[in-house]
Amino acid sequence: MEGQILDCYADTARNRIVLWVRGEETVKFEYGYRPYFYVQGTGLDDLAKQIAGEAVDTLFESRRTAPSMRTSRLLKISSDNFRLLRRLAEDIYSTGAHSAFTLYDADIPYEQLFMIDRGVFPLARVSVSCGGLVHCMDSVSDMDYDVNAFNVCRMNVAISGKGSAQRISAIDIDGTALRGDERHMLLEAARILGEKDADILITEGGDDDFIRQMYRRAAALSLHSFTLGREEGMRDSYGAKSYTTYGRVMYRPSPAMLRGRIHIDTNNSFLFLESGINGLAEISRLSLIGLQQMSRLSPGTAISSMETAEALKRGVAVPWKKNRPEDFKSASELIVSDRGGFIYTPRPGFYSDVYGVDFSSLYPGIMEKENISVDTLNCGCCSNAAARAPGLSYYFCRKRKGIVPAVAGMLMARRRRYRRSGSAESHDRSNALKWALVTSFGYTGYRNAKFGSIECHESINAFGREMLLKAADIADEMNFSILHGIVDSLWLSGNGDINAFAGRVGKETGIPLCVEGRYRWIVFLRNRGNGEGSLNRYYGEFEDGSMKIRGIELRRSDTPGLVRFAQDTMLQKLRGSSDIGDFLSRASAGIAEIRDIVRCVGRGNYPLEELVITRRTSRNLSEYRTENEQKLALTALRSAGISRSAGETVRFVVAPEGSGGRIIPEQLLSGGELYDACYYTGLVARAVYTMLSPFGYTEERVISALRRS
Numbered sequence: 001m002e003g004q005i006l007d008c009y010a011d012t013a014r015n016r017i018v019l020w021v022r023g024e025e026t027v028k029f030e031y032g033y034r035p036y037f038y039v040q041g042t043g044l045d046d047l048a049k050q051i052a053g054e055a056v057d058t059l060f061e062s063r064r065t066a067p068s069m070r071t072s073r074l075l076k077i078s079s080d081n082f083r084l085l086r087r088l089a090e091d092i093y094s095t096g097a098h099s100a101f102t103l104y105d106a107d108i109p110y111e112q113l114f115m116i117d118r119g120v121f122p123l124a125r126v127s128v129s130c131g132g133l134v135h136c137m138d139s140v141s142d143m144d145y146d147v148n149a150f151n152v153c154r155m156n157v158a159i160s161g162k163g164s165a166q167r168i169s170a171i172d173i174d175g176t177a178l179r180g181d182e183r184h185m186l187l188e189a190a191r192i193l194g195e196k197d198a199d200i201l202i203t204e205g206g207d208d209d210f211i212r213q214m215y216r217r218a219a220a221l222s223l224h225s226f227t228l229g230r231e232e233g234m235r236d237s238y239g240a241k242s243y244t245t246y247g248r249v250m251y252r253p254s255p256a257m258l259r260g261r262i263h264i265d266t267n268n269s270f271l272f273l274e275s276g277i278n279g280l281a282e283i284s285r286l287s288l289i290g291l292q293q294m295s296r297l298s299p300g301t302a303i304s305s306m307e308t309a310e311a312l313k314r315g316v317a318v319p320w321k322k323n324r325p326e327d328f329k330s331a332s333e334l335i336v337s338d339r340g341g342f343i344y345t346p347r348p349g350f351y352s353d354v355y356g357v358d359f360s361s362l363y364p365g366i367m368e369k370e371n372i373s374v375d376t377l378n379c380g381c382c383s384n385a386a387a388r389a390p391g392l393s394y395y396f397c398r399k400r401k402g403i404v405p406a407v408a409g410m411l412m413a414r415r416r417r418y419r420r421s422g423s424a425e426s427h428d429r430s431n432a433l434k435w436a437l438v439t440s441f442g443y444t445g446y447r448n449a450k451f452g453s454i455e456c457h458e459s460i461n462a463f464g465r466e467m468l469l470k471a472a473d474i475a476d477e478m479n480f481s482i483l484h485g486i487v488d489s490l491w492l493s494g495n496g497d498i499n500a501f502a503g504r505v506g507k508e509t510g511i512p513l514c515v516e517g518r519y520r521w522i523v524f525l526r527n528r529g530n531g532e533g534s535l536n537r538y539y540g541e542f543e544d545g546s547m548k549i550r551g552i553e554l555r556r557s558d559t560p561g562l563v564r565f566a567q568d569t570m571l572q573k574l575r576g577s578s579d580i581g582d583f584l585s586r587a588s589a590g591i592a593e594i595r596d597i598v599r600c601v602g603r604g605n606y607p608l609e610e611l612v613i614t615r616r617t618s619r620n621l622s623e624y625r626t627e628n629e630q631k632l633a634l635t636a637l638r639s640a641g642i643s644r645s646a647g648e649t650v651r652f653v654v655a656p657e658g659s660g661g662r663i664i665p666e667q668l669l670s671g672g673e674l675y676d677a678c679y680y681t682g683l684v685a686r687a688v689y690t691m692l693s694p695f696g697y698t699e700e701r702v703i704s705a706l707r708r709s
């Protein structure tokens with residue numbers, strides 16, 4: 001048969017690699033497979049003797065290893081027992097922590113090893129012979145593949161009751177509303193999925209946790225053949241967990257993955273939300289991670305996986321590093337946190353006629369241009385010839401392309417081509433690639449990332465700073481003055497020729513500089529802490545009337561609707577400002593309009609859903625020492641039988657003091673509750689102050705202006 005690889009995963013209980021191929025029909029193929037890993041170190045002969053057994057094969061091989069790329073004698077350990085092999089790797093790793101073993105290729109998912117061995121990848125067009133032999137008819141570098149033929153169903157499920165008394169109370173699936181008898185609803189949902197022959201099932205919150213609840217209820221009701229996949233049961237999955245990344249506690253629900261059908265939970269998929277099925281497909285193909293799995297991973301994990309695949313294709317073994325980061329930061333966030341990049345702090349205030357310019361993909365561009373990679377760092381062949389990173393002693397090979405730059409270059413080239421095409425699919429794919437590129441730099445700096453190295457990170461920063469300084473010099477020469485600069489962006493005022501400027505900078509630095517636009521006006525804000533100009537908090541209006549807003553409450557998803565509405569009211573008033581005088585009188589008019597909103601809040605009947613505040617918890621209920629909003633929310637939820645783990649968010653309304661429960665979780669709202677009008681007026685005042693702080697407003701002044709009758 002011919003078709004497209006819909007999903008590929010390892011069935012660890014049965015030691016099989018499973019391949020679902022969607023053609024005229026969707027067919028499952030299973031393969032026995034012998035995954036492997038390598039060990040380097042002293043005492044390998046003893047180790048080989050020790051572990052040799054019926055299910056385990058050992059073999060010595062000469063192989064190049066990252067990052068040094070030197071060839072060494074490695075012990076290859078393989079087994080067709082998946083769990084046994086994983087356990088063996090763990091055991092050797094923990095012994096190795098005390099002796100001298102390094103493990104390679106040990107944490108690569110087995111389906112990924114399989115796909116590399118067989119030359120296939122997710123969504124590849126393949127033909128499969130009667131004997132199950134897969135032949136790939138597609139190339140991973142192709143850009144005109146298609147995922148639009150997939151059948152997509154959307155499903156949402158309501159659950160009532162608590163704990164063991166939970167029941168399915170409603171299912172909406174593909175436009176059909178199922179109500180009433182639970183057994184009937186479950187069977188109907190499964191039947192509709194089968195009838196539509198759904199390839200992709202999209203839910204909002206299916207991972208956490210209504211998909212599992214549906215299976216549990218079906219079992220309790222003895223619906224033994226119930227399934228939401230194309231086959232009974234669910235895929236193996238890891239449990240929910242709370243983890244810390246860059247100092248924040250996050251929560252990751254346990255994925256509910258189906259067999260033969262791709263379940264995507266929009267609450268648990270950054271990539272799908274940002275770039276839809278086309279963006280997800282693009283990253284899945286390139287990273288050799290199946291769609292269903294990829295939808296739940298960060299672009300950073302995809303980058304790491306692409307680099308690993310690139311290394312394996314070159315015959316290079318990749319060291320196993322544990323404790324890899326789960327999340328990622330963008331380059332500018334990282335730079336602001338470690339102050340490694342170019343920074344020109346703005347003076348807070350109002351400016352008119354400002355140009356915004358930025359380097360497109362500055363960091364990936366530098367990686368590619370300077371060949372910055374852990375495997376090209378201080379190579380043995382170019383020590384004298386190579387140029388060093390500015391101000392540093394590091395240099396990078398000039399003779400062979402590094403793994404990290406190869407991946408970055410490939411992503412940038414694809415993105416350029418998608419952007420030229422202009423179709424909706426290309427837009428989504430380009431957007432997904434943008435996130436992967438943003439992440440590629442952050443990963444370089446992370447010591448525990450597979451291809452991370454602090455030397456590379458510093459070098460990229462050094463080249464980046466040099467380029468921005470060069471751009472600043474040219475700006476000066478061409479009659480522009482710099483108002484603000486950060487990482488890869490500059491804000492300039494002046495009456496030079498902006499396009500000529502951008503062209504010259506692009507030519508002299510080798511990285512294109514794009515003119516983002518001309519702001520009619522822009523306001524740079526203060527830092528809350530020290531009152532100096534903030535690097536990433538500003539708002540302004542472009543000449544075409546569109547606004548750009550960064551770092552204020554309006555942009556944050558945890559801000560209550562009321563506060564967003566107040567800030568938006570102010571922005572609409574400020575739109576069209578011609579100069580500072582005009583701006584300030586518009587600001588006063590804005591405050592007058594917000595006063596009406598505050599009055600409405602004061603009357604006590606403002607819609608409760610507009611007052612819901614979202615907070616991320618940083619620990620479990622029992623671990624909180626102070627009586628903060630999160631703890632009060634968790635306590636109220638627990639007494640209602642609802643538990644939340646560290647890293648999950650809580651949503652609540654603040655009630656008047658002395659009214660029993662000060663914090664009312666959203667789940668417990670019935671509609672008639674009182675709220676603390678004074679508290680909410682304070683939030684609005686604070687948000688207005690955020691926007692007007694450079695203009696002599698204080699929080700107190702805003703509050704009294706808002707209360708004036």
Ligand SMILES: [Zn+2]
Pocket residue numbers: 379380381382383396397398399400
């Ligand atoms: Zn070299």
